[in-house]
């Protein structure tokens with residue numbers, strides 16, 4: 001299943017893992033209607049397989065017994081510890097940066113997916129539902145995508161600073177750039193979602209059984225290389 | 230009901246084609262946009278050196294007097310800046326990846342003297 005996704009990446013951007021398709025002012029490569037249609041077809045097929053697969057996580061007794069009631073994080077804790085993304089939403093906080101409507105998100109319809117339980121099962125549940133939500137968002141986007149320029153020319157060097165919040169699969173990321181009017185930037189800082197989720201993860205680890213540790217870590221879906229910077 | 234789901238998966242796995250391909254016999258077809266390696270049509274190159282100036286990793290060296298163009302394949306990150314900057318459009322990005330190697334070598338292409346044609 002992952003291979004299909006990587007193939008779509010490769011067909012559209014030329015890279016399987018590192019896409020290098022964004023540039024200042026837009027993107028480097030366009031996707032035509034046929035390509036988009038093909039992608040939607042692949043996604044539709046994949047959605048079916050995913051439904052089948054997700055039942056293992058959500059309905060299987062053995063899996064459920066490992067997830068339910070493990071690693072509880074209350075709404076208050078999730079808020080105090082500054083968690084983001086599905087980790088936060090599984091504890092009942094209704095927040096999704098995409099709802100602020102940046103980029104094309106204001107034209108797309110989707111609900112913020114949350115759960116009130118706050119355990120590992122809730123996190124799994126939220127994540128799985130977000131998979132289907134993402135497929136749905138892509139389908140909507142393909143339908144509504146306008147035919148237009150893919151990049152605007154950018155001249156000169158930036159002066160000033162900019163701060164942007166975006167929702168990534170793991171949660172909210174923060175980008176900060178400061179320019180000084182020369183070729184070199186003064187500062188670039190990326191606050192990755194995993195970094196924000198670590199305090200929350202530490203809280204769930206307190207007093208946990210050793211056997212539950214992998215699950216507790218994996219349900220925040222950490223990206224170590226993002227965080228180790 | 231649960232048992233039936235399992236049987237369905239099992240039957241599917243038994244009778245479906247493997248997801249993998251029989252690699253060397255059945256070569257992989259790359260999509261046309263795959264960034265595999267940079268190729269230089271050396272006969273068209275004018276050795277202006279723009280590509281080496283634009284290359285963020287310094288992978289390209291251009292020697293104008295010797296009419297040679299070299300690329301360190303292991304330094305190249307396939308960004309395509311050189312391809313975009315070439316005034317003669319003699320550089321292009323090809324989909325196939327380069328061969329694995331145990332040493333970081335440099336590939337050099339030299340233009341054959343043009344005199345033969347003009348003479």
Ligand code: SF4
Pocket residue numbers: 269273274275276277278279280281291298314315316317318319320
């Ligand atoms: S930019 Fe093009 S013409 Fe100039 S040296 Fe490089 S390959 Fe040759």
Ligand code: SF4
Pocket residue numbers: 267280283284285286287288289300304305306307308309310311312
């Ligand atoms: S593709 Fe990028 S890294 Fe590779 S030689 Fe060209 S400019 Fe340099």
